[in-house]
Structures are given as structure tokens and as C-alpha cells.
Amino acid sequence: MNAASGLTARLASRVVDYIRRSGLAVGSHLPEQRLADAFRVSRTPVRHALHVLAGMGVVARRPRHGYFLRRVPAQTPKLPIRDDAALAEERYLRIADDRLAGKLEDQVTETALMRRYGLRRRELQRTLHRMQREGWIERKPGHGWMFATLPDSVEAHAQSYRFRMLFEPAALLEPGFRIDRAELERIRRDQRMLLDGGVHRLSRARLFEIGSDFHETLVSFSGNGFMIDAIRRVNGMRRLLEYRAKCDRGRFMEQCREHLHLLDLLEQGDPGRAAAYLRRHLDLVREKKTGIPSSSSTPPRHAATVTAQL
Amino acid sequence: MNAASGLTARLASRVVDYIRRSGLAVGSHLPEQRLADAFRVSRTPVRHALHVLAGMGVVARRPRHGYFLRRVPAQTPKLPIRDDAALAEERYLRIADDRLAGKLEDQVTETALMRRYGLRRRELQRTLHRMQREGWIERKPGHGWMFATLPDSVEAHAQSYRFRMLFEPAALLEPGFRIDRAELERIRRDQRMLLDGGVHRLSRARLFEIGSDFHETLVSFSGNGFMIDAIRRVNGMRRLLEYRAKCDRGRFMEQCREHLHLLDLLEQGDPGRAAAYLRRHLDLVREKKTGIPSSSSTPPRHAATVTAQL
């Protein structure tokens, strides 16, 4: 059973999800068209997915009758996915690491990179375009690419936190703010897991991911597409910015506790306090990361003037 | 003299700029290598650019001696540019317009669009990818694309202004805030020109552009890359959002006056007041565009709580 095409693998996972969610009884019939409609695809890929699941013993096929549920799969939906995204990520990181480690010149050509990393043009281009979007490489006017002088890590960090402090707390106060219980529970579980030893067990990359996801999920509750977009983009640059910063796992646990407290505040239905708390949280992290003391030392006149308009 | 390749055209413009800026005397020699170094390209495209300029009478060629300045070109650097970006924009708008006018189904395939608009795959895909980034179309799992249900125009508008009110005024208070005199004068001239009848003379598209540019330039003074990115993205969606909103040219002139006043405040070196003014300006525009009254009617408790942390 080879890894199948992207879609069939993804569908297989989604079908498993669907089964577990819908609480179907063992023996239930799984009509192809029903699933196809649910997932907005045609029957063909659904059929392939079911074939894969049959191989895993989740469903059984009765010729001329279709597929039937055989056992509700264990918690893990299993991932035999030919993980394109992960491969792309790996390529990205390989180049990013080399660049940040000073192993790549300021100016490079595509073919040189293709040779060096054994990539095909398409793959490389996708990676370069991503970097371009993130603003740390740009095309030269003629041929080749040029790495932008990396924004000074500390200053960029400070900038990102000042930006976040503006809109993340405000996101909690948006008129469209609605908590998605399931999502909230998910990020709460993640944070608990981190406190429960995960901080020391997981890779840095994974820690980044969970942290980013926490804030992204909160902002997504606001329903404000512009803010959601903003937090995504800031998060997209976090890894780059934090690459050289050391990872203080002690401080990280503190952050988790703050995250959990924030969730509690939210659930108590007081978005005002939650927002204020989030703001202080961000300010603390900012101070820790950049060493620049809180802005409360700057004359508060400006801020007061601005917010007086509220 | 055909439109030449993108780079040569762009170079031609830049060379003209360079000539006008450097105040070279008529008759000066323009060594290819010097220009090539200045623009970070090789001599080849520089030579092509000079050839084009020779055709326009800006420079003269003496065989075996190279190119010499013949007359310092008039104010306008002239644009014989085969404007790729503009073509892309046109394609984008053509599809966007049709969609917004309800002429396109919710689900479409690439080839259908290619036929309908006579585009090549590459061109279409670039357009679709842009739309995807902007969040109003997405791939179906299998084949084809699906237009997302457009965010309700009024609500999206309100969201964008709430977002802008958070960070645009704050941009003026960023520690790295530095006014670029030349840029400031440029946008001031633009606004004056609008007041001076431009509002009624120019196309809607051009009005959009000048308005977007005004705010983008202000935010760019902050030096905060995240905020600059944010305003660019918000502006990128403005045209789409305002497509169906009527264009009130009277109100537009009022906006221009406010813009000019804002520039005055900035020049007086009081960013605090400028920020406050900008915030009120945005709030007024928001109210005008969405009909939703100012948020001051909502309990100010939240805002106060948040900003108390400043």
C-alpha cells in the first residue's frame, strides 16, 4: 500500500474523523456519494480512500454493496500521508539554517541552490517565493537572488511585539468575538501538555508551533479577517526571528501558565480583563526577549491622547 | 522602438532619474560599467537601456566612445514600460469585476476561466493565487476553484477600519518614527492636487491609489515592517471592498483637507496630536462608509482597561 496521492490520504484521515465524530455503529454502510458530497469531491478519490482504510481494517468491502464500518479506529487517525507540506518545510529550514549560519553568500543563483540542495526548479522556487514573501530574500534586477540584510533581530522582535500588543488584546474585544469551545479546549490541552513535561520533551520547532497556534486561535475568535491575517504573518516570521535567540524553557513554562490563566479569564466571560492580561503577557515576553524595558517608562501622554478618542 | 524587456525599460527610467538627480552636465560621459554597478546589473541591460534613451534623444552615442548626455530630460522620466504589473492588475480586475457583478458561478475550473478570459495558464494561475492570498477564492480539494462567500461588504469594511484604527495612529508613535521630507512633500502635493479639482477629474481607480498611498507613506515613516506590511495588505483589499460602495466625491474632499491638516500636525513635531487626529479621521471615514456609529457609544470600560496597562 503505497502512500497514495495527497488527496486520498487526506480523505482517509477525514473519513476516520467523520466516523469517530458521527458515532456510527459498527456495521454501518458508508455510501460513497454521501462522503463525496460531505467532502466536496467526486466519488473517485473517496473510493480510493476507502480502499486504503479497508487495507487498515477500519472498513470492510462487500462486493456490490460497498464499504461498511468494521471497527471505530483508535484515537489516532493515523497518518500515512505523503507529507508534502513537511517536505517543503524541511527544504525551507535547510536553506534558512544555512543562511542564518552564514554558510550562504549574499548573492545566489537558482541553479547554484538547485545543485547544492539537490532540488528541482519547482521545489526551489516555491521555497524562494516563500522567503520572498517573508521579506528576507529578493530577486536581483537581472539574474539571481539576493538575501536582504536580515532585520536586526532584537529590533525586529521589538517591532513585532509592539505590533501584537496593539491588536491581539483588541481582538478579544471585537464585536464579532465568539469563543469556539472545542478550539479553546484544544489549545488548553496543548498548554497543559507542555506544562506536564512537554516543554522538555518536544523539539523547538514543535514548541514554536504550539505557541503560535495558541495566539492564532485566540485571534481567530475575533472573526476579524484582518487581524487573523496579521497574526498569521507575524507568526510566520517568529521562527526566523527567534532562531538565534536562545530558548529559555523555564520562562516558557511561565508563559504556559499565563496562557492557561488567560483562557480561564476568557471563560469567565470578562474579555476586558482577558485583553488587559494578554497585553501584559505580551509585554512581559517582549521585555524578556528584547531586554527593552516596558514602554510604561516612556511618557504615557501619547497613548493617553490616542486612546482618549475611544 | 518596441517596448523592450522589462528590465531594460525599468533601467531606462532609473538612468533618467540618475541623470536628473546627479546634476550631470550635458556632454558628460556615461560609462556603462559605472551605471551597471550602480544598478547592480551587468553591462548588457544597461547598454540596451542606453540604446533606448538614445532613440529618445536623451543621450547620444559616439562609436567606440560610448554614450554621452545630450539633454537633461524633462520632469517626466517617460514610461515606455511594457507594464507587466498593470496587465496583471487588469486581468485581476476583470475577473474580480465579473465575480462581484455575479457573472461567475461559485465553482469554476481553471480551463473554463482560461477560455473565458483568453489567458494562458501561467497568467491565470498568478491571478488566482493572488485572489487566494486575499482570501476570496480557494481550491477545491480535488479539481477546480471555489469562490468564498464574500465577506459582507459592510462588516468587512468595519473590520478593516477597526484594525487600522489600532495600528495606524500607533505607527506615528513608534520609536523609529522618522519623517521623510521628500515623501511627505510628495503626498502633500497629491492631496493639494486633489483639492484643486483632481477629485472630479481623476478616475476612481486613481483616487483609490492616492488615498492608499497617503496612509501607506505615513505608516512607512514608522520603520516598523509589520505595520507597513499590514497597511499594504489592508490597502490591497480596499478596492475590492469599496467596489460596490458609492464614491462620495464631496466627502472625499473633506478627507483631503483632513489629510493635509494631519501633515501639518506632523510637521509641527507633535506626533501625539497627529496620532489622535489620525485616529479620529479614520473613525469618521469608518462611520461614513459603514453607517455604524462611533464606538464611543459602546462601554469604554474595555478600552480603558486595556490601555491602563500602557
Add this chain to the structure above:
DNA sequence: CATTGCATTTTGTTGCGCCAAGATACAGAA
């Protein structure tokens, strides 16, 4: 020796055709 003129090499884009994967249509079984 700096610079042009020209030839050659390198680079990156575009068009085209192929093919796996998805959509669709239809016949037949339950």
C-alpha cells in the same frame, strides 16, 4: 588602463505534450 564592442556562456522563463488523478456518465445489481 579605462572603456567599448563583440562573442560566448550562463541563467531563468515560456510553451508544449504527457499522464496521473479527479470528475462525470451510464449500466446494472440490490
Add this chain to the structure above:
DNA sequence: TTCTGTATCTTGGCGCAACAAAATGCAATG
């Protein structure tokens, strides 16, 4: 009917080759 099984059509990704554009090297010139 409703659903499966199967055949056929369509879509869109991928690699290759050709081409245009840019870089590079070198001889010739003032």
C-alpha cells in the same frame, strides 16, 4: 430508487526543450 461498478472524459501538475535575456570574458581602441 439507491447504490456500486466501470468506462470515458477532463483537469491540472510536471518535466523537457527551446528561447530570450543577462552575465561574463576577451580583444581592440583611444
